Amino acid sequence: MMYLKYMEKYGYEQLVFIQDEQTNLKGIIAIHNTKLGPALGGARLWDYKTEEEAVFDALRLARGMTYKSAAAGLPLGGGKAVLIGDASKVKNEAYFKKFGEFIEKLNGNYITAEDMNITTLDMSYINSETKHVTGLEGMSGDPSPITAKGTYYAIKASLKHMFGDDTVMNHSFAVQGVGATGSNVIKELIEEGATKIYFSEVNEEHAKAIKTKYPSLIEVSNEELFKLDVTCLVPCAMGGVLNDKTIPNIKAKIVCGTANNVLLDEEKHSQMLNDLNILYAPDFIVNAGGIINVYHEIIGYETNNVLKDVFKIYGRVIEIFELAEDNNINTQEAAMLYANNILNKTK
Structure with missing residues (x-):
């Protein structure tokens, strides 16, 4: 990858490579945009196969955070840190302290939060x-x-837009990944009365835990999950899962993007979903609850205020769908238009 060309194309500000031989720390911090405020984005630890894969992940995720914050109405920019390594081998106190030192050197331009591992x-x-x-x-x-x-509010908004009713009871769902977010999405759906929920999970402990808690769940493979004839597919695991291979198999009427960057190729794969008449709720609109929560931590945490702001995702998803219809564009393009309108209003 030609990093500078990619950064120029998508308007990135900084790409920082960090390493420390003593702690075996290796990573990348990407800062996309600080127009609205400091770049906020989580740090994830993953055993990437190649350095290029790690850099691309950091860049894509940082850009996503810019639009996520803007669309959510937050005075924050977009950034992301990816740390390269096997979590079971590299994690220790010294490792993360060294990472903290590198963040401090960025003088507040990047604020970190927890993410994968x-x-x-x-x-x-x-x-x-x-x-x-x-x-x-x-x-x-x-x-x-x-x-x-x-995500739960986004699912309900999608049901409302498609069926005129946002009740989950008479619909079926397929959730990919039942870690911290996916398991809570299932909890929300079950508490409102959803009875037919499929899931896939590569982590056996996570799968066992969710089945113990909710015995009615139906476990399938990742490959099977995308082929299920359900109302709504909810990808909560890694990014890039909506691609040339998976999209032609999708029978779900709605895809509610919950993991970051679920579209492998944003432009191509959003249009593929649109052409198949699959209603796609864009990930950075859907999963903004996390950054809303973190922002309220910065300004002074009041649970009621957080929940009020998170509920706005419902109306925002409806607005994106209507914007797409009014402008004859797909929903990803509508979400980008929505966020860019906010960014462009800022001097």
Whole structure:
């Protein structure tokens, strides 16, 4: 990948490579845009196959955070950190303290939060070296339940738009990934009366835990999940799962993007879904609950205020669908138009 060309094309500000031989820390911090405020975005730890894969993930995720914050009406920019390594081997206090030192050197341009394979304890180690951290124990903590709440509202908004009624009871759902967010999405659906829910999960412990809690769930493989004739497909795992291979097999009427960057190719695959008459709720609109939660931690956390802002996702999803119809564009294009209108209003 020609990094500078890619950065120029999509308007990135910084791409920072970090490494420390003593702690075996290797990673990338991408800052896309700080027009509205400091770049906020989680740090994820993953055993990437190649350096290029890690960089591309950081860049795509950082850009997504810009639009997510803008669309959610937050005075924040977009950033992301990806750390490269096997979480079971590299994680320790010194590792995260060193990461905190690197964040501190960015002078507040990047604020980190927890993401994949990072815990609130890890965040406390980072916090010992920098104040530019959110999602700490004793504050708002894990944002996943709030992210799931926003996803639940987005699902209901999608049902309302398609069927004229947002009740989940008479519909079927397929959830990919039942980690922190996916398991809470299932909880929300079941509590409102959904009875037919399929799921797939590569982590055996997560799968066992959710089946123990909700025995009525039906477990299938990832490949099977995308072929199910359900009302709504909810991808809550890794990005890039909506692609040339999976989209032609999708029988769901609605896809509610919950994982970040679920479209492998944003332009191509959003149009593929549109051409198949599959209603796509764009991920950065759907999963904004997490960043809303984190923002309220920064300004002073009041649960009622957080829930009020997360509920706005319902109306925002409806607005995106209507914007797409009014302008004869697909829903991803409508979401980008919505966010860019906000960014362009800022001097």
